[in-house]
Amino acid sequence: MLRRAALESAERRGVPCPKGKKPGHGASNTVRHVDTWHPVHAWSTEDVWSAVNRSGLRPHSAYAAGMPRLSCSFRVLASRPALIRAAQLRPALAAEYAAIEAKTGHRFQSDVSMAEIIAEAERAKIAAIPCWEG
Structure with a gap:
């Protein structure tokens, strides 16, 4: 019923x-x-x-900041544009990930390092990601 x-x-x-x-x-x-x-x-x-x-609900500020969904800032399965936008929004956290990469010798994703994402975030003008997959 x-x-x-x-x-x-x-x-x-x-x-x-x-x-x-x-x-x-x-x-x-x-x-x-x-x-x-x-x-x-x-x-x-x-x-x-x-x-x-x-x-009348107020969406989370991550959406207004251009993120396509509310998830982990640096989701390992995220698209490159989403990671770049996350690095723009949370540079200190991105730097922590890059430091861990440098210490361990492992990359964030098999085809991209957080250091590369940070460098691209500093150059790129990404305001919003249309979808999580990129």
């Missing part, structure tokens, strides 16, 4: 719902029934920002 109410409430508010999801969708065992519903997983980036704007 709770699942049906949540689905109907979302539909009334115009929240995008996953295609093919119906009340009662989820996992169960012999002890209890568990509904799994994460509507945001089916949303586009535009849907998410629209919901944030409608809600």
